[in-house]
Amino acid sequence: MIKVGLIDLNLQCRSRIKSLLELQHNQHFRVTLDVGTTDELKTVKSALGPDVILLDISCGGAAVIPYVYARFPQTHIIVYSDIRDQESVLECVRVGAMGYLLKETSIADVAASIVATYEGGSVFSPSVSRLVVRQIQQSLDYQANLSRRERQIVDGLRNGLSYKLIGYKYGISLDTVRQYIKRTYKKLNINSKGELLAHYRS
Numbered sequence: 702m703i704k705v706g707l708i709d710l711n712l713q714c715r716s717r718i719k720s721l722l723e724l725q726h727n728q729h730f731r732v733t734l735d736v737g738t739t740d741e742l743k744t745v746k747s748a749l750g751p752d753v754i755l756l757d758i759s760c761g762g763a764a765v766i767p768y769v770y771a772r773f774p775q776t777h778i779i780v781y782s783d784i785r786d787q788e789s790v791l792e793c794v795r796v797g798a799m800g801y802l803l804k805e806t807s808i809a810d811v812a813a814s815i816v817a818t819y820e821g822g823s824v825f826s827p828s829v830s831r832l833v834v835r836q837i838q839q840s841l842d843y844q845a846n847l848s849r850r851e852r853q854i855v856d857g858l859r860n861g862l863s864y865k866l867i868g869y870k871y872g873i874s875l876d877t878v879r880q881y882i883k884r885t886y887k888k889l890n891i892n893s894k895g896e897l898l899a900h901y902r903s
Contacts, residue, residue, distance in 0.1 A: 703819050706734030706751030706776065708742075708769070710760050714804070718755065718781075721808040728812055739765045742772045753815045755781040755802075763792040770797055777818045781811070787832045794833060800824040801833075851885045854878060858894055 705722060707715045715735055722730040734751050736742065738760060750773040758765065758780055766778055779800035780793050790801055799818050802811060803826045814824035825833060847855065850871070857867035868878045891897055 702729045702731055703753060703815060704733045704751045705730050705815060706754035706756075706773075707732060708734070708736055708739065708754060708765075709757040709781070710737045711757070712737065714757075718808070718811070722812060722815075725808075725812045728816055730812070730815070739768050739772075742769070745772075747773070751776050752819050754778050755811070755815075756798075757782045757804075758784060758789065758793065763789065763796050763798075766793060766796045766798055779814060779818055779824070781806075785828065787836075790829050790832050791836055801829045802826050803829065846888050847885060851881055851888070854881050855885060855897065858882075858897060 707718060709715045709718075715737075719732045719735060722732065734742075734745060734754065736745070752775075754769060754773070754776050756766070756769065756778050759782060766780075769778060770776070777799045778797065779802055780790075780798045781802050781804060783804050784790075785803060793801060800814055800823050802814055802824070806814075806826055817824050853871055854867055857870060862870065864875055864878045864882070868875050873881075886892060886897070889897065
């Protein structure tokens, strides 16, 4: 039996999914969590913690994901939402979502995704998968163009380190850090730290 959680402001949607999941003959699902907001989690007994949660991020965005994990550390979260913009999808993945399904997904595919996630996998709707793959490809392209030292300095900038701290971390002078940064900007055809960070967020 797989314990399933539903967090969605739309009561009608929750009721529909709950009924359809419990009618699945090839898998045994039990909905142990059925709430509209994360605020309601405070009253849920930890023993009822789901194995997999379908979470609509319409209320609270990706920021609610760490909160849900803090309440149920052993669960796996699949975002189940109509929100499909790239920024939202990638932010959900960054903070720990193990899958991302659009609400147009058939119940059979939702059920299969719950099973796959429960067994250690990750499932994304096709259009969402394309966004995630594109982001990975962009990151790999940037990495391929840079030397090892340049990648280290980029990581330092992404982590909020100053030029001085980057130099200290890698045992190089401040002037050398500046030279590497200039070289990196030239390779990536950008002119500022802001552009660099924007590339990695896109």
